[in-house]
Amino acid sequence: MALSGWFIALLSAAYLGLLFAVARFGDARADAGKSIISANVYALSLAVYCTSWTFYGSVGRATSGGLSFLTIYLGPTLMLLFVGVIIKMIRISKAQRITSIADFIASRYGKSHLLAGMVTIIAVIGVVPYIALQLKAMAASLDVLLDREGHAGGWLGLDSTFLIAATLALFSILFGTRHLDATERHEGMVAAVAVESVVKLIAFVAVGLFVTYGLYGGLADLFQRASANPDLGRLLQLDSGRAGTWTAMILLSGLAIIFLPRQFQIIVVENVDESHIKRAVWLFPFYLLLINIFVLPVALGGMLHFSGQTVNPDTFVLTLPLAHGAEALALLAFVGGLSAATGMVIVETIALSTMVCNDLVMPWLLRSAWLQARQQQDLSGLLIGIRRVAIALIVLLGYAYFRAAGEAYALVGIGLISFTAVAQFAPAMFGGMYWKQGTRAGAVAGLAAGFVVWLYTLLLPSFAKSGWISSGFVEHGLFGASWLKAQALFGLSGLDEISHCLWWSMLANIGAYVAVSLNSRPGAVEASQAERFVDVFRYGRHRKETRLWRGKASLDALVSLLERFLGTARVRLQLAVYAQAKGLEDWRTLPVDAEFVHFAEAELAAAIGSASARVMVASVAEEEDLGLDEVLDILDEATQIRAYSRELEAKQRELEAATAELREANERLREVDRMKHDFISTVTHELRTPLTSIRALSEMLHDDPRIELASRTRFLGIIVGEAERLTRLINQILDMAKLESGRAEWTSGAVDIGEVAREAMESLGQLFRDKAVELASEVPSAGPVVQADRDRLMQVLINLLSNAVKFVPEGSGRVYVRVGIDHGMVRVEVADNGPGLTAEECGVIFEKFRQGGNTLTDKPKGTGLGLPISRQIIEYFGGKLWVESRPGAGANFIFTVPLPAPEE
């Protein structure tokens, strides 16, 4: 059944009224300095990308291409991840007061009127049909709701679409041109667009849930039923035959997300805070994901339900609820579609009107005699007027195109045709941001080449298919030349028309841009703008501006110029703020230097575009022409300074590293010095102990001749023993010194370790027997044989054995010697059942003058040099000496000596 036309009209009016209230609130808060544009609002406003082409058209695309509709949303997801590119665009735009994509390109290539105009024309031609598509979608949705054929409805003889278009134009005018704001931000509009984004998401998901879970038994049920039908089953499979198209679509939509005028407006111009991007980078793709989950299910549901009937798949979102009596849901869907369409039209017309006003009308006006005659008149009202008229004209143009095209083919494919048109901006934009050599001539050539290819291979063929022009050039090629067939250029076939156009136009565009740029010389303004754009992160905002302008200007002339275009009140306010930043009370005392001229030009650029602003400022200021060479000199100087400072930084880093090394070396030297000092004092101490006792006993013998013979003999025994110890100590110190300095004499020969071990045990046998210590061994009767110094090895073994016998208890002591082979090494163990060593002691006993046992309470049992010397000897032969022990479990001293490599 049909819904009442009046009810729908009221509902639409109420909804637009609500948006109006939101926008009003947003503007009021912005005026009060309390912006309501948060990171979330910013991210949601990006969803102006989802137009009615998404809301209604995705379902239609899914009925023919299956999942390939997703590419239009995957591209933006990937593109937004390159946050650096977007932040650079925002930073440049803020520094240069850029308010549209045309201004961006024009400003980069020397503030060129020609480029600004070209970009504007491409944008208008590319996008107006897209606006028409939105109007058509609204008209079609009304037709479905009112259950009628053709667009007969209306009021006072005007058709309903015209009324909608007029309302939208009014809305755009009210919120898009409230005042000539310095940054051309429209916070109220952004807030309204964010609200619309939420509404269209809720509406679409509601329809999706209704179809998937209300009409069918969930996703799985729907997919099962579809796969039973061969026509529908095909949609569930990805067609790898269309791989090229898939990639092209992702590329195309990735470019569209930043180069469509409305997207540039929302992402760059309306950006309040760079950090908002970090939210948008995932929240906006998440939005896209949510709105796309139910597209294929709705498409399948519609095709299953209406199979055999002629229902336009683009209207499934409305017709499915209506067919099941869910009128409230259908109305919600209608409001969602309305949101999608109105949001797009409003933002797009505002963006286009700025471009048309600043880049088409202003240049012409500035040259006209009419403006010259009104030198002193306030023109800010005129500017706003031009924009308002531009908005009305653009919407009207869209409406006219819609009426003319009707159901023709030209409207159906226009979404992607628009995308391809704005993709032509990509080389000039990216080149401009990252390549200083890109020139105006190159940009003009690239844009022109790309645009012509687009026109010939995409737009004109779409006209031909609508029957507006002869289709001869598509079917047979221009002038009958078959290599000029519009959609199979040079015989390139097998691609869909969009990919075909994208590859050829990009080839022409990039090729012309690069080739011409490399073969042309930039002007002075271009060179300095290139530097400002490419190196925007490297420079502070105003640092270099002052050096690239030289001339004379008067304060009055500049201020009155500003007042003409911006209105007195705002100019006074901006001047006061500027003066305050410079620390001056009164702006009338401001010095008219290069910085002030730059400030004036930027203020003006925000209102009338950079190219016109430059012309106007030049008209009142006497600028000295710097010339390209001088500009390049200044820029080179800056580059050189930068290079020097980088070099300096590197030098400093090297210096720091060297200092650190020196400090470390010094630290090591001190350590060695301290060790030497310690060594000498220890040696002195060790030598003094026996000397003291020798001297004390000798004095006693000398002074007292009446000492008993027994005592004399005992004393003399001690003296002899201490003297022996002293000799041993000195010998060992000398030995140690020789070993450490590498002056020790070594003899080398084949040594049978088993034999050495037996001999050592034999020579110390008496010592063991005296102390009643058991000495056992496990030594092979012959071998193993190593290449070493026999005496030195004997020295080590005797040292280990005499250590062992010293520390084991008398009577119950037991020492065990084992000689064996382990992993290509001779392994000799000397194990005892003495008191054992703690883990810490296991390490320190190999240090010089560190003795086993408690040296504070007990008399030292050795010199403290035996083990360090042994270790030096073993290491000289390429082996290792260590101890394995636990307190109370005896100690096991082990050393290894490598076996000679077997001779082959």
Added chain:
Amino acid sequence: MKRASPTRQRLAALGLLGAPLLTYPLLSLPGGELLGIPASYWYLFGVWAGLIGLAAWVAERQG
């Protein structure tokens, strides 16, 4: 010299990872179906959601 922001680099790396994952030839890998829903549907939305989740994690974490 100023170093590029690590967050930006991580996000860009995600973008570079996403491009091959969401285009052919990798896209022709998923076949058949899972729980009654085509594998290609799972794959596309799964990879997409995964990228968004990682991007959210990288972009929103502190420091």
